[in-house]
Amino acid sequence: MENQEKKNVPGGHSDVDLGMILSLIGKGFDKMGRLIRQFFVGVTNGILFALIFLKKRIWWIIGAILLGYGWGTYQSHESGVKYRSTMTARFNFGSTKALYNTTTYLNNLISQGRRDELSKLLSISGAEAATLRAFEVEPVNDEKQISELYKQQFFDYNRANLYLRTDTFWTRVLPYKDYKNSLTPYDFPLQEITVMSTMPDVFPRVQQGIINAVVSNGDLQKDLEIQRRTQEDEENIIISSLKGLDTLRAVYNERLRKQGAIQAPSSSISLQDKAVLQPIPEIQLYDKVMQLKDELKLVREHKINNRDLVQVYVAFSQVGQRSDILEQGGITYALLAVTLLFLVFLAFELYRVISYYEKKQKTD
Numbered sequence: 001m002e003n004q005e006k007k008n009v010p011g012g013h014s015d016v017d018l019g020m021i022l023s024l025i026g027k028g029f030d031k032m033g034r035l036i037r038q039f040f041v042g043v044t045n046g047i048l049f050a051l052i053f054l055k056k057r058i059w060w061i062i063g064a065i066l067l068g069y070g071w072g073t074y075q076s077h078e079s080g081v082k083y084r085s086t087m088t089a090r091f092n093f094g095s096t097k098a099l100y101n102t103t104t105y106l107n108n109l110i111s112q113g114r115r116d117e118l119s120k121l122l123s124i125s126g127a128e129a130a131t132l133r134a135f136e137v138e139p140v141n142d143e144k145q146i147s148e149l150y151k152q153q154f155f156d157y158n159r160a161n162l163y164l165r166t167d168t169f170w171t172r173v174l175p176y177k178d179y180k181n182s183l184t185p186y187d188f189p190l191q192e193i194t195v196m197s198t199m200p201d202v203f204p205r206v207q208q209g210i211i212n213a214v215v216s217n218g219d220l221q222k223d224l225e226i227q228r229r230t231q232e233d234e235e236n237i238i239i240s241s242l243k244g245l246d247t248l249r250a251v252y253n254e255r256l257r258k259q260g261a262i263q264a265p266s267s268s269i270s271l272q273d274k275a276v277l278q279p280i281p282e283i284q285l286y287d288k289v290m291q292l293k294d295e296l297k298l299v300r301e302h303k304i305n306n307r308d309l310v311q312v313y314v315a316f317s318q319v320g321q322r323s324d325i326l327e328q329g330g331i332t333y334a335l336l337a338v339t340l341l342f343l344v345f346l347a348f349e350l351y352r353v354i355s356y357y358e359k360k361q362k363t364d
Contacts, residue, residue, distance in 0.1 A: 053345075060341060068337025082133055083320030085203040086194045087210075088140065090311040093223045095214055096139075096186045102213045103135040103193070110134065122209030124202070131199035132206070139188035146180050149187065153179075195316065196323065203316035215309045224309055231303045238296045245289050252281065 054061065091099050109118045110132055119129035154174075195206055215221070305311075 064337040064341040065334045068334035072333030082323040083200045084196045085316045085320040087316045088314040092306045095309045103137045106135045131197045133196040136194040139185045140190035200320045207316045
């Protein structure tokens, strides 16, 4: 009898443990349900509070929108309709920093109303300079440009460090994702320059002025001359090497004909019953020629892409495109007016809450 009671004990404990687990699971689901319900109740109350807040102040908001839109429309009418045009160009030898500095300087001249200096710098008339409103610049940083920069940095052929650039060393040291995140706007050679003006046909005349302002840097001109000489020397060296290989091949072929060898030279010798491959001169010579031709192709491609400090790919259009409604001023000023009004309301409500708690502390 006692043995039977002992055998029933473990089963009883198992039932108790299972009941406790189910009870805990049920409490957990109830708590989760309450949290979800409280979340939706809080969201609903927040929406209702916002609607009540807007309803009480709807006329203030409408007045701010009308006032901001009216002021923005007046400003746009006074300054004239704005037009915009974009130029895409390649900036070589570190001239991207000069470009960003130049656009910042031009925008400062516009904001300060220094039209004479602006017209002199861009080689345009004073009346045309007075129509300029802003200069914007941003890099062409699509995935293709980034991958091309990564390839040039780590995988382009170079005899000086051939082995480092043909294995996976750099992909482990600096992965593509990290390299992409480390790039700055100055690292991209392709840049887009946007000009805004109230004169629709001023953009072609502004283009050359921007380019002249960038390339007038003396240090950049020196870098350009050094780079051109380096490219010419490298191209001449490769061409001379190719001519030397052609002469070497002719001499080698002549020697073979003079030898009058009946049997083609063997490419392996037997050493203790093991074949040892010997390099074939003809194949080595052919590989070297192809290698030098590939180098020459890369040098000439680089020469084409870097022949000037600034290479225009897409020029400014003859007539600019009219800016959309958001850039004409009315909508922008209306949004600013509503934002300012909400900040005033928020500050007022915060003052009321602080005053309420201050009075409550004094009464306590």
